[in-house]
Amino acid sequence: MKFIRNIWYATMWAQNLPAGRLATVTVTKEPLVLFRDADGKPVALMDRCPHRLVPLHLGKLCSDGQRIQCGYHGLEFDTSGRCTHNPHSETIPAAAKVRAFPAVERHSLIWVWMGEQPAREELIPDFSAFDEDNNSRVSxxxxxxxxxxxxxxxxxxxxxxxxxxxxxxxxxxxxxxxxxxxxxxxxxxxxxxxxxxxxxxxxxxxxxxxxxxxxxxxxxxxxxxxxxxxxxxxxxxxxxxxxxxxxxxxxxxxxxxxxxxxxxxxxxxxxxxxxxxxxxxxxxxxxxxxxxxxxxxxxxxxxxxxxxxxxxxxxxxxxxxxxxxxxxxxxxxxxxxxxxxxxxxxxxxxxxxxx
Ligand code: FES
Ligand SMILES: [Fe+2]
CATH class of the missing domain: 3.90.380.10 (Naphthalene 1,2-dioxygenase Alpha Subunit; Chain A, domain 1)
Known part of the structure; x- marks a missing residue:
């Protein structure tokens, strides 16, 4: 089965991504780890450490909210997926990076763009009836x-x-x-x-x-x-x-x-x-x-x-x-x-x- 890549996928309701927590979801067979950065904006990275390929959601979010630390040997990655810290050496291998996916919070959902082409926010379908401020009427x-x-x-x-x-x-x-x-x-x-x-x-x-x-x-x-x-x-x-x-x-x-x-x-x-x-x-x-x-x-x-x-x-x-x-x-x-x-x-x- 071929999935469409250059499109937005709703990964979860925004309420299920509280600040300071790591969440994981698989979309079109790609495992993702999601969290909020220091400004509360959603971040989506491939949920796979490039070292031993373990899921990053088994690690933790660093206290600045801007980095995720692998739970196995402690490599740290920023919100762009770049490795910023290798606790075992001064050297960071060039391949030590994680793919970052464009992520947007809209209509109470966290949307992730899975494709290689530039993400276009205007393509997110209108579910404004489910916006946060509509809470009294939303189930x-x-x-x-x-x-x-x-x-x-x-x-x-x-x-x-x-x-x-x-x-x-x-x-x-x-x-x-x-x-x-x-x-x-x-x-x-x-x-x-x-x-x-x-x-x-x-x-x-x-x-x-x-x-x-x-x-x-x-x-x-x-x-x-x-x-x-x-x-x-x-x-x-x-x-x-x-x-x-x-x-x-x-x-x-x-x-x-x-x-x-x-x-x-x-x-x-x-x-x-x-x-x-x-x-x-x-x-x-x-x-x-x-x-x-x-x-x-x-x-x-x-x-x-x-x-x-x-x-x-x-x-x-x-x-x-x-x-x-x-x-x-x-x-x-x-x-x-x-x-x-x-x-x-x-x-x-x-x-x-x-x-
Ligand atoms: S598996 Fe992630 S740092 Fe080793
Ligand atoms: Fe039905």
Whole structure:
């Protein structure tokens, strides 16, 4: 599997990188060690000491916050990956350096640029709904590691028709099977918009939207940015009414490939519940239930199904060895895969013509 390199990957929620601590994460098979420098800015280095190749996260951050010390023999590296101290000699071998990756904190996430080309911050997808100052409406910012390929999980998220079956009673129900699906592309951004008019409010929204059991118009508009950063605007409103009269959730579904068969799934949600009045207890119930329902859906329903899908393909010869039948509901996933393939081809041709 070929990963796209010249792109930003969300490594972790910023809250999980406190000052003074070393964190480790693997992205596209590259082990990274992350920490904050003396100014609090994130730093990402290859998590591998050039001496005996041990992980640097087993060492420690020096008291100035600007150097990391290998835990085995004490070589020290600055935030650019340069070795600044060899405790065993005055000499520092030229090869004693660690690759540094551009790292940026934005939208409550730590993004790392994995490629060789200059990092372009403007390419970080917009997840401003999850900025720190939006805390009151943002759910817990969570991450789980899935044992599945990130593209299979992307297919899952870009085809939300499965909510009627896999998440029946949680995120959808049997009357939401037939939806209107529109796929739109704007430059490098893809939208997969699904609407299901005049249905009973699905489980999660039934909880959020007090509508006396009356039918609603439901929608789920997923935005996709390569390779697998998704933002889902999902909600319900009165039948034939305006969306702004209903309630909706913006959900971050950000998949970061760890390796071919492992994926970090960062998720969080912001509620827009139209000032529906609730007691503090009811408010807590909504917050807790939304969080637990989402976790159940992802961990107990999506992951086992996608894992079984992956296993079936691995048993048959590997991912991509079988040609699946396509349905109309696959329009979004197919378009996203094509866009990724184009990006890979462009990356290949620019590498081939590089001086
Ligand atoms: S392994 Fe890092 S200094 Fe020896
Ligand atoms: Fe799902």
């Amino acid at each position: 817990r910012r969570e991450s789980i590691e899935l044992e599945v390929n990130y593209q299979l999980m992307t297919d899952n998220l870009l085809d939300l028709s499965h909510v009627s079956f896999l998440h029946d009673g949680v995120l959808g129900h049997s009357n939401m099977v037939r939806g209107d699906i529109r796929v739109e592309q704007e430059d490098d951004t893809l939208y997969v918009k699904r609407s299901t008019p005049n249905v009973a409010p699905p489980g999660m929204f039934d909880l959020m939207y007090r509508h006396d059991g009356k039918p609603v118009d439901a929608w789920a508009d997923m935005r996709w940015n390569a390779p697998s950063c998704m933002l889902n605007n999902a909600g319900v409103c009165p039948v034939g009414g305006k969306r702004t009269d209903g309630v909706y959730i913006l959900g971050a579904h950000i998949l970061t490939p760890v390796s071919e068969f492992r994926t970090l799934y960062h998720f969080a949600a912001v509620r827009y519940d139209n000032n529906i009045s609730r007691t503090p207890e009811e408010q807590n119930e909504v917050v807790e239930k939304l969080s637990s329902l989402r976790r159940i859906a992802f961990e107990e329903q999506d992951e086992p199904m996608v894992l079984a899908q992956q296993q079936a393909q691995v048993n048959a010869g590997g991912l991509g060895s079988l040609q699946p039948v396509l349905l109309n509901i696959d329009a979004g996933p197919v378009r996203a895969r094509r866009m990724l393939d184009t990006m890979r081809l462009n990356a290949d041709s620019s590498a081939a013509t590089a001086p």
